Amino acid sequence: MQMTGAQIIIECLVEQGVDTVFGFPGGAVLPLYDALFQNQRRIRHILTSHEQGASHAADGYARSTGKVGVCIATSGPGATNLVTGIATAYMDSVPMVAITGNVTTQLLGKDSFQEVDITGITMPITKHNFIVKDVADLAKTIRRAFQIAQEGRPGPVLIDVPKDITVHTADFVPEVPRKLAPRTERLSEKSMETALDLIQHAQRPMCYVGGGVIRAKASDDLTQFLENIDSPACTSLMGCGAVNSYSPRFTGLVGMHGTKVSNMCVSACDLLVVIGARFSDRVVSKASAFAKNAKIIHIDVDPAEIDKNIKTYCHVVGDLKVVLEELNKRIAKPMVHKEWMDQVAEFKKRYPIRVDSESARSKEILKALQSVLPPNFFVVTEVGQHQMWAAQFLKHVQPGHFLTSGGLGTMGYGTGASIGAQVGNPESRVVNVAGDGSFRMNCNELATIARYRLPVIILLMNNHTLGMVRQWQTLFFDKHYSETTLDTDIDWVTLASAFGVKGMRIRREDDPKPILQAALELGEAVVIDCEIPVDDKVYPMVAPGASIEDMLGVQEVDEY
Template sequence: MEITVAEALFRCLEEEEVELIFGYPGGTILPVYDALHSTSIKHILVRHEQGAAHAADGYARVTGKVGVCMATSGPGATNLITGIANAYMDSVPMVVITGQVPTSQVGTDSFQEVDITGITIPITKHNYLVKDPQQLPVVVKKAFHIASTGRPGPVLIDLPKDVAQARIKFKYPKSVDLPGYKPTYKGHPAMVRQAARIIMESERPVIYAGGGVRISGAAPELLELSETISAPVTHTLMGLGCFPGDHPLFLGMLGLHGTRYANQAVTECDCLIAVGARFDDRVVARISGFAPGARIIHIDIDPAEIGKNVRTHLPIVGDVKTVLRALLPCLQKKDNSRWVERVMQLKEEYPLRYEHDGSLKPQFVMEKLNEYKKDTDIVVTDVGQHQMWAAQYMRFKEPRSFLSSGGLGAMGFCLPAAIGAKLGAPERTVILIVGDAGIQMTMQELGTAAEQKLTLKIFVINNSRLGMVRQLQEFYCNKRYIAVDLQFNPDFAALGRLYGMEGYTVETPDQLMSLLPEVLESPAPVIVDCKVSRDENVLPMVLSGSNINEAIS
């Protein structure tokens, strides 16, 4: 029996065990939306296509599954771009479906036509323009395979309207063969053995963990490695939660706004084991002064990342979990007590600190949220100062409990990503930490949250400014502050109430303390407007041109 390609699309998604799709309808994708009547897959109607992409991203990060979003052609497709780029930078598995004008009109500048496959080539692992209706099932199978294997990422499928309306005999392939795409999962045995020798010879090892640990599910192996060789662990923003935040060997985040003791430990180490991290500029700062006395072992599934930014002494291409499982039997229990004592000394010498002057400090908000949240809670941040304070002052024990826009640094990520996270893990509490500027970029998604009856806990860190930009202008523009003051903000508590939430405003530490337990335990969605100090800076901070151990604090 023949069915339409649009109906076949949902059959394919059902075969891939897709539960949710985030999207927004329009003219060219109308046949696809009409086919929703024939599927059990739940569609989440967002209020803006950017929200659909970020929600699919948040869903994927929490569940480990492929997130799916869709939109119509033209502006619908281009509105997805920020979310696609964000998923690409942070290695999030996603399949994006866009409507396209009929094939006879492609290239004619017809109404709502854009070359979305051409536009997204740099920000997708791969993309497809489906011209042959018979190829749709194969294309979907390939898209999910590419998105979820190797280094994950987004794949886009552009579906012209006439192709979606065509009829085919449905048959979904059991597997696909992509000769040019063969990710390496097993590390080279000789390289693994050599890594073990270097590690056993070292006296001051440090493990540098990134998002690849979370993606591969290698948190147990990372913990075993650290305890076997007595190596402290520092991490990237994406690596938060991959190593227990209450462990004695936990160093916190390193780099631009990392802890001073993490940066100093990396500077003093003689062996740096990079596990699923990519040595980006937020971490390395000045390349010539980064881990100057260390032999660097770099384990990553993406060969393009090894040696790209820093010189690697020993590269191991492979899946982090697979490589660590091969490495651990090659190691013996190692006592680096002198090195551990030195690291403990650094932690005592360079603690995170801020001035307690009686006002509501953003660092205090993070400390108290950390104190009251449960280990199973999911924390989602937006981008800016609050993001860095959350990374500094909050501790996580679960690998998929901290979500943030890392590589792209996309303001507006928090709210839609939290919606996706809550839908992916409805039994877990989802806490949002977002700036007063960031929430206004995608606050229309409060409507989506209300429609889906999601009990989100939103904390707006409100300094009436673009805080991180103001901080950069303070250090790099001689305090010439331009376009950073938000001279009008809505009443966020009242705004939340308009969307059916409980809304509160807090201006003092005591108000926050009395409110927090009630807010986090409440069965209702809540928004808390935290009026914090206007001129607070994120410290430590590594200034441009400095080594990471030369941070100001």
């Protein structure tokens, strides 16, 4: 059947199971938007206020649903406005397909109006990208892009489509999408045997868990694995939710803003099993001192991560769910490490997560939020102190329900991502824990929230400063608060009202729980301006270049 390129794009998206896209129109994608208009009953288009918002919304949609997020932008500035969102998805292994328009093929490379080489720009931050110069190649390119975005370690793929390709015609033959098979081609029997032997002979095993477990949908297999090898577990920021926070085996975050317990366990263990994590510098800190008493097993689907940051004793490359299932099968009898687990319990009693009076307010607010949230909620964050507090103080019990920019640390991520999460999960409540510095970057997306009547709650932790940067300036730069004080008198409640969104306040002296409860019961979008002290700090903290055992702000319990 003969179709235009724009129609082919629509048919391929439907074929891939896409029912929602996020975007912003422009001249180079007008034929595609005309096709979207004609197919609005098949694909819902969410118009964001800015293309960056569309990319973050596609990201949040993907993380919260497990589907591929799709965003669309026109050529030139439209395409470049996607770059930060694409990079965010790349660093955090999020399956996304970005479709950009471009000038017609005969104008490519001539510095035409609104022309950029978006494939060249995004090459380092995509799993792969394409520019389609023949409409006959369009369908297979889209199908390949969706396959690449999802297979192995997920990530973003960009498809650049010149405008003339969207109006030219070609034969279109429908296809049933090929079922993705787990990546196991590098999974060797020798590596499995070596890993199993190390596990069986360990006396003090510790598991360090990353976001790869969530991407692989392997949390249940991980839970069984921890039981089988009788091991505690810590997580990276991206791994929040992979291990139930209420589990007695869970020791908290690891690394720079991890718990003292997790960091001590990593240093004291004789075997560190790293599952779906990449040894980020925010976890490892001083590489020569990291897990210095342990042999390290690294289990990951991406061979490029093996021995990249930390040399390992053994590595197992393959789909995490497959690997964990196989290891669980081969452990005939659950192991017992009573002495080690007793020591971990002692660490927990001696080094609880405590805050000084300066920082108690953030914990109080987030604990109040936890108490009123309904089941199956999603928490999204911006980037900064509030992000770390949300990771530390909220209980994460469901994989994929804590959405944050970990690898890139993108301020402005949360509002767009909360849109995507809410659109993808209309029956759930979504809360964006934000800071006033991050929120001002993309608060224009309140227009999108209002337009589509999305009941997103934005909890604005307002300290009138760029809090995390100020914390570093306090600790390491002699309190030289260079350009971190946000003394512009913004009335966030009035701003929300201007967008048609309800605004509320939590003052320093207020009990936050009834206000948060009232906001949730409204069943609509609410911005809550929540005052917190300017010098609240995220503790504990590892100073740059220090061993993860050497933490600032730890309060030890002498008698327990």
